[in-house]
Amino acid sequence: MSVTTTTRGSFVLLGVVQAVLIFTIMILTVPLPLVARELGLGPSDVLLLSAAYGLSFAALLLLGGRLTDRHGGRRMLRWGLALLAVASVACALATDYPVLLASRFVQGAGAALTAPAAVAVVRRLHPEPAAYRRAMATWGGLSVLGATAGSVVSGPVAAVVSWRWLFAVPVLVALAGLLRCGRLPDPAPASRRPALDLRGALLATTGVCAVSYALVASTEHGWGSPGVLAPLAAGLLLLLAFAAAEHRTADPLLPPGFLADRRRATALVTVMATSAGTALVFVLLSLYLQQLRGWSAADTSAAFLPYAVALLLSGRLAGPLIARYGPVPVTAAGLALEGAGLGLLAGLDPGSPYPTGLLPGLLLLPVGAAASFAGAAVLATGGVAPERTGLAAGVFNTAMELGPTAGLAALMALAATRPTVVGGYAAAFAAAAAGLALIAVAVAVLPGRSVPDTTSAGTTSAGTITTAAERTTAPERTTRIKEFTP
Structure with missing residues (x-):
C-alpha cells in the first residue's frame, strides 16, 4: 500500500x-421527547440532559489541547x-436518568480529548x-456534516428501533479509531x-x-432567574481570573497574544x-x-434530507474554491449565503x-x-507552529461548541419577546441573518495575505517537521509574523 x-x-x-x-x-x-417520556423526565432534567x-x-x-501538545x-x-466508547456504551445501557446524564458528561470529556488530538495527527x-491548509479546508465542513447526520438519522432510528441504538455509532467509530491508532504518525516527545x-x-x-450552563438554562428560566444569574456571574468571574x-x-x-491575531479572531x-446559525435551524424547525x-420525529428528520444533500455537494467544492481564491473571500461568501438562507426562513x-416556505x-x-x-x-x-497545533484545535472546537450555546440563548430570548411562537422563531431567524451579514463584511475586509510558507524545512531533535520560521525563538517568531501582518 502506497x-x-x-x-x-x-x-x-x-x-x-x-x-x-x-x-x-x-x-x-x-x-428527546421520547427519552423524556421513557425516563419520566421533567423540564429541568431534559434541559440538563x-x-x-x-x-x-x-x-x-483547552485542557485537551494542552494535553495533546x-x-x-x-x-x-x-x-x-x-x-468515548466506554461512555457511549453506558449511555446505551442506562436505565435511569442519573446514569444517562453522567455518561453524557463523560462522553463530552472523551470528545474534548479526541478533537484536538485528531487535528494534531x-x-x-x-x-x-x-x-495542511487543504486538509483543514475539508476538516472545517465535517462538523456541520456530523450535526446534519445526527438530526437526519436520529428520528428514524428512535422511531423504528430505539434511541439507545444511536449510541452504537460513536462506539463503532471509536473502536475503528483505536484499531488504527498504532498506524498513525506521531512525533517523538x-x-x-x-x-x-x-x-x-x-x-x-x-x-x-458555568457560563455555558447559565446560557442554556436561560432559555427555560429567563435571564432574571437566580438559577441563571448565579452561574453566569460565577462563570464570568472565573474566566476573568483565568x-x-x-x-x-x-x-x-492560552497565551494572551494567541487571540490577538485579527484573522484568527x-x-x-x-x-x-456559523455553528449558531445551523443549530438554530435544527432546533427551531424541529420544534x-x-x-x-x-x-x-421520522418526518422531521426527513425534512432535513435536502439540507444534507446540499451540504455534501457544497462541501466537496469548498476545498478547491479555497485553493483557488483563498480562505477570506470563500468565508465571506459563505457567511453571506448562510445569512440569505436564514433570511428566507425569517x-x-x-x-x-x-x-x-x-x-x-x-x-x-x-x-x-x-x-x-x-x-x-x-x-x-x-x-x-506544530507544537501549538493542539492549542489551535482546542480553541477552534471551543468556538464551535460555544457558538450554539451563546447564540441560541440570545436568539431564544429575542424570540420570547414576540407575541406568538412562530413570530418569535421568524424574528430569531431574521436576527441571525443580520448578524451573519455583518460578520461577512468584517471577513471581507480582512487582508487576503497570510504568513507566507517558507521553502526551507528541517527537523527538530524531537523529530517534528518545522519551517525555518518555526525554528526561531519566540521573540524572533513574533517579529517575523508582525512583518507580514498589516
Whole structure:
C-alpha cells in the first residue's frame, strides 16, 4: 500500500471521528421527547440532559489541547476514543436518568480529548503547509456534516428501533479509531514539553462550564432567574481570573497574544456564528414541525434530507474554491449565503408550505455553512507552529461548541419577546441573518495575505517537521509574523 493511500485512509478515518463527535451532540435533539417520556423526565432534567455532552466538551477543550501538545496526538487520541466508547456504551445501557446524564458528561470529556488530538495527527499526516491548509479546508465542513447526520438519522432510528441504538455509532467509530491508532504518525516527545498549567485548566474549565450552563438554562428560566444569574456571574468571574492568571504564568494554557491575531479572531467569530446559525435551524424547525405542525420525529428528520444533500455537494467544492481564491473571500461568501438562507426562513408563518416556505432556505443555508466553516478552519489554524497545533484545535472546537450555546440563548430570548411562537422563531431567524451579514463584511475586509510558507524545512531533535520560521525563538517568531501582518 502506497504512502499516499495510507495517508488518505488515515485522514478519512480521522474525519469520520470528527464528524461523529458532533453527530453525538445531535443524536438526542430530535428524539428527546421520547427519552423524556421513557425516563419520566421533567423540564429541568431534559434541559440538563440536552446540554450535558456539549457542556463538558466545550469546558475541557483547552485542557485537551494542552494535553495533546504535551503528550502527542496519537496517545491522547487513543485515550479520548477509549473514554468515548466506554461512555457511549453506558449511555446505551442506562436505565435511569442519573446514569444517562453522567455518561453524557463523560462522553463530552472523551470528545474534548479526541478533537484536538485528531487535528494534531492530521498535521503530522500533512506536514507541508499547503497540504495542511487543504486538509483543514475539508476538516472545517465535517462538523456541520456530523450535526446534519445526527438530526437526519436520529428520528428514524428512535422511531423504528430505539434511541439507545444511536449510541452504537460513536462506539463503532471509536473502536475503528483505536484499531488504527498504532498506524498513525506521531512525533517523538519534544525536548521541552509545555507545562500542564493546572490552575489555568481548572479556572477555564469551571468558568466555561458555568457560563455555558447559565446560557442554556436561560432559555427555560429567563435571564432574571437566580438559577441563571448565579452561574453566569460565577462563570464570568472565573474566566476573568483565568485571564489574569494566564498573564502571570510562564507557560499559559492560552497565551494572551494567541487571540490577538485579527484573522484568527475573526475566523473564530465566524465559527461561532456559523455553528449558531445551523443549530438554530435544527432546533427551531424541529420544534416547529413537531410541536406546531404535528409532524413525527421520522418526518422531521426527513425534512432535513435536502439540507444534507446540499451540504455534501457544497462541501466537496469548498476545498478547491479555497485553493483557488483563498480562505477570506470563500468565508465571506459563505457567511453571506448562510445569512440569505436564514433570511428566507425569517418568512416563517404557521402555515408555511415545506416546498416553498422551508426548502429554499434549507438548500441555501448549507451551501454557505460549508464554505464558511471550511474557510474559517484554514484561517483559525493557519500560521500556528506544530507544537501549538493542539492549542489551535482546542480553541477552534471551543468556538464551535460555544457558538450554539451563546447564540441560541440570545436568539431564544429575542424570540420570547414576540407575541406568538412562530413570530418569535421568524424574528430569531431574521436576527441571525443580520448578524451573519455583518460578520461577512468584517471577513471581507480582512487582508487576503497570510504568513507566507517558507521553502526551507528541517527537523527538530524531537523529530517534528518545522519551517525555518518555526525554528526561531519566540521573540524572533513574533517579529517575523508582525512583518507580514498589516
